[in-house]
Amino acid sequence: MTMSDDARANMEWAEWFQGNYRLMTDEEKALARARLERRYSREYGKAVSVDGTPAQEGVLMGYALNIKKCIGCRRCAKACVEENNQSRGKDQEIEWIRVLKMEKGEFSQEKMNQGYPEGLGIQVGGNAYSPAGVVLEGEHYYQPEAVPEKDSAYMPIACMQCEKPPCVKVCPVRTTYREADGPVVIDYNWCIGCRMCMSACPYWARRFNWSDPKLPKEAMNPVTHYLGNRPRMKGVVEKCTFCIQRTRKGRYPACVEVCPTGARKFGNLLDPNSEVSRIIARKNVFRLKAELNTFPKFFYFMD
């Protein structure tokens, strides 16, 4: 309360002048984080910490999701919003996880003659015009009374943390980059808001802050990481970071922790005994849009 508006403005000026986080010296990084801690603590009325734990040696984060077990409850999406300080509210809701609902289609006896030429028309096919569980008709705005809904399958998506991320390639200022332990992160203070990364992402995994995020003071999660869940500003892009603030401290991401069916698994891909490594070795595993050569570290599997 003793801080005047001038002091606040000064701190934001210093923030504005700071360089790209990756290129800062350790002292500069510490200064930048301390500056943010002061500002966030004042803005949200609680002690906010901005962590800077770097990537750990010998760790490559990977994720696996059992699509047979997902029931579409979307607790993961909600937990993610709360953990990662996303914007809420009707007019500016940001969710990093989207759970796609897919109708189970079927081939039916009645349609046997559909698509056959009448007179001298063109033959286009038979039963083929109702989709049978395809990703690209994905519906993610559903309000069921109970889950899972009958005849529905679910496919949660979020950032795939590609090994060869198209978003990183197109960024004109290198504000988004792949960390050594796997996650693709954004230096929110360096982002110029051009949205090229959003165009380039084949998984629709990035969100833009069209105005200042609506983050209620009381709901703000004060345990943050500079590259992860710290509050964002208007005009920048944000995305899932595998809960970098948790996972670099040996915890699970919030979505893994909250999943009621245990469909979500997380671990170190370099450790052959980790849960994800075992799944990749033993289960039927696939990655989304493999033809694009993005090599996601997000694996879908089924029992």
Next chain:
Amino acid sequence: MDKLKRFAIDYVTYVVKGSPAFYAWVAFLGLLILGLLYGTYLHTADGLRYTGLTDQVHDGLYLANFVFLVGIAAGAVTIVFPAYVYHHKGLHAVAVLGEMLAISAVLMCILFIVSHMGRPDRLWHMLPVIGIYNLPNSMLAWDTLVLIGYLFLNLIGGFYFLYKKYTGQPLNNKFYMPLIYVSIVWALSIHTVTAFLLNTMPSRPMWHHSMMPIRFILTAFAAGPSLIVLIFLIVRARTRLWIDNSAINQLATIITYCLGLSLFLSLSEVVTELYANTEHALGLQYLMFGMHGFNDLVPWFWGSLAASLGAFVILLTPGLRRDYRWLPIACSLAFAGIWVEKGMGLLVPGFIPTPIGEFSQYFPTTLEIVVTLGNWALGFLILTILLKGAIGILLGDIAYATSMQDRVTASDTGVSPTPELT
């Protein structure tokens, strides 16, 4: 140095003086620019939430106009190329006007990019040395590079020519001609790189065509000269500068070829996509026929096609092409058709459906339209200033010799001369 100072002073004095019609035009543009200032204030203070953009369709009117105007800038080369490579006399006399158009078009591109940016206050992050420039990876970085390069090439080339004309000295061709040749190739590069900006992303199948760069060049070489023909006809009617019929006819021929070829490429694209009709054709299908009840873009697509076809038919008829009552109609149609094709016909449907198959609609808000009009107005103000000065020099109204004379007379009589203006 004194000459350079006189050049600047004479140029500005000539440009600011004009007829009531000139002032009315400037005031009209000023009014639109006020809208731009207001919109920019809102964008800066509150972010981009006043736009119709969403996480689904996150690039809209601003980026569409940017893409189109890069084409206009590149299209200016349709004057310079015949003038200097084929020594076309009519165009050679007015080639500098093309360079002036290129300068203002590139400046408009920059204005639109600034409006499009979420954080334009951080643009310095792109500057070499103090920021980071993601070369050679980022197409946007390349695009910025070629655009700024083109701006400087035209500024240097154009004003060098005007300055030499002003002082009555001959051009140093060893300096000037390489500049011209480089700028011709560079003009091709700016729209090519802009096409690369979009078509290098397999995440957006509608754009992922190797045909896009050549189609961009062809539409640019139709829309650019269309605007130039319109400007030339206005210049002929409103100033003492006579632009030869041969120049206008040459441009009309270029528009005819390029428009025809671009229509052919559109047809190829439609056939390629719709015959196989894979999931990747959804964007084009949405654009042409609408899908899932969303059909906002359908009239734009067919309207644009009708305009381009109409223009092509007029231009293809020799009698109509050489008739200067029909030619402006064809040029306006081509210009409008390509503007829609680049915006509503290319940029927006590229985002629909999203990579996960979601359909949504985009329509610009009033504020977006106000800002867009303001950016165009500011661009046209720059164009007016540049063209008026250039025409003054071509006519000999601004010249170092008369300026010196006038200075003597002015100090004698105390009356400053007012050159006759439009």
